[in-house]
Amino acid sequence: MMGKEDSMENLSLEDDEKFTSISKSYSNYRSAMTCLSDSHHPLSPSIVDDSNDPLLVSSIQSSAIDDHDVEQFQNPTIISPPLNLEYLNITVSDPHKEIQASPSIVPGTNTYVTYLITTQTNLPDYGGTDFTVRRRFKDIVTLSERLSEGYRGYFIPPRPDKSIVESQVMQKQEFVEQRRLALEKYLHKLAAHPLIKKSDELRVFLQVNGKLPLPTTIDVASRVLDGAVKLPKQLFGESGNLIVPQDVVHPAKGGRDLLRLFKELKQSVANDWGASNSSIDEEDKDFLKNKERLHNLEQQLSNASKQAESLVKAQQDMGDTIGELGLTFIKLTKFENERATVNTQRERAADMKNVATAAVKASRLYRELNSQTVKHLDILHEHLSLMLGIHHAFSDRSSALLTVQTLISELSSLNSRAEKLETATSKIFGGDKSRVRKLEELKDSIRVTEDAKSCAIREYERIKENNRSEIDRINRERHVDFVNMLKGFVTNQCKKA
DSSP: OHHHHHHHHTOOHHHHHHHHHHHTOOOOOOOGGGOTTOSSOTTOOOOOOGGGOHHHHSTTHHHHSOHHHHHHHSOOOOOOOOTTSOOEEEEEEEEEEEEOSSOOSSTTOSEEEEEEEEEEEOOGGGSSSEEEEEEEHHHHHHHHHHHHHHSTTSOOOOOOOOOTTHHHHTTOHHHHHHHHHHHHHHHHHHHHSTTGGGOHHHHHHHHOOSOOOOOGGGOHHHHHHHHHHHHHHHHTTSSOOSOOGGGTTSOGGGSSOHHHHHHHHHHHHHHHTTOOOOSOOOOOHHHHHHHHHHHHHHHHHHHHHHHHHHHHHHHHHHHHHHHHHHHHHHHHHHHHHHHOOSHHHHHHHHHHHHHHHHHHHHHHHHHHHHHHHHHHHHHHHHHHHHHHHHHHHHHHHHHHHHHHHHHHHHHHHHHHHHHHHHHHHHTSTTOOHHHHHHHHHHHHHHHHHHHHHHHHHHHHHHHHHHHHHHHHHHHHHHHHHHHHHHHHHHHHHHHHO
8 A cells, every 4th residue: 555655655746637538539520421431440549658648657556456457358369260160361461562563753652562462261262261361451452343343243351542632641550550450450351151151252362462452343543535536436337236145244435335335325315314114113112111221321320430430439428527637636635645743634644545546447438448449349330331332233233224224215215216127118019138138137127136136134133132142141240240240339338327
């Protein structure tokens, strides 16, 4: 006891200044909708260096919380998965600045950062257990584009956004660390997807060293350039102006076929004005109900996210306030001990010391509990961030349906032209060779368009099935995640009480 009293008396006013600065360091909160791409999670409290915290370095720390209290609030130990369960563990570490081989004329753009990506897995698709590669953010973009192109209709987690001021902030270690955390979180989400984790795209990304090539099918620049070169020939009949079967499995917005893009835009306008002659519309009532339900869920998650941020901030403020109160009683105890002349003053100092100890206990307890609250309520942000991937999957469905409708309208137009040409040809004795040739060309176009329509319908049905299975999956996962979140949060709050 004497050791604690002596060290308490030696507590200087510098500790007061340190604690005041810490209590003001709590970062401003932003709404979840504006923070989905930010690696600093909106629920995360300010990062405080414990070595400078007077509540942790003062002598009261030794009696503040016993070992049992500390143990029950520590993060659970990471346990390796059982050998009979599939796992794919990915870590992103060791950011390293690289210099491009060809210097750029734009200042600050000739350097980039690579990250060491380490993978441990027992999935048989990977043909091994441990892999390490170095990747830059551009490779993440390529991976995301590949997955979006090859897995239409699936709820693919959105990748982190690229900073528009990256060249200016790349030198800052804080930005690099935030980018590292965001990339690791993104890869964890991909590894948790039952289909994506076994995909060739992710496997190549995690296993194969070197530059990750972008296939021409998803190279936007080359597609737009090809489309621009081909458009005049299509308009003047020098090149095929039909939608061929192998193209319908890709969205028209890619830009490779600008004429198809214009046709689908025309069809979209016709749909909006009710002038469409297509026999296919979105009539899946279950899908429309699920779509509306997910839209409402997004609004609810956004509101719950904001409330969670307010709760975390309130708990943080409460812990800081109680800590300041404890520090004030420490200073008052020191003053009473220095000026005490009678026993009553010494007794009062001892009582104030007990109050200070209790306040420090409560402050530390609030900090530990708040970190657990952040961990549990983070589920809200996880599911909210997935909504962007859900919107993209539904957009794939709408795009595929529009392609089918466009081809049906195109077939109707071709059949109408063929009938008129055939009627006009039949009225001429002996026939007109030029009209006969045009009629044969039209029939060939009809056959190609019929094949394209069949492929488009199959692609549309495939995307519909992908949507259906993903909705079922996300509903199951959300139920489990939210039940665990509520159990953990309630248990955490009961411990505080």
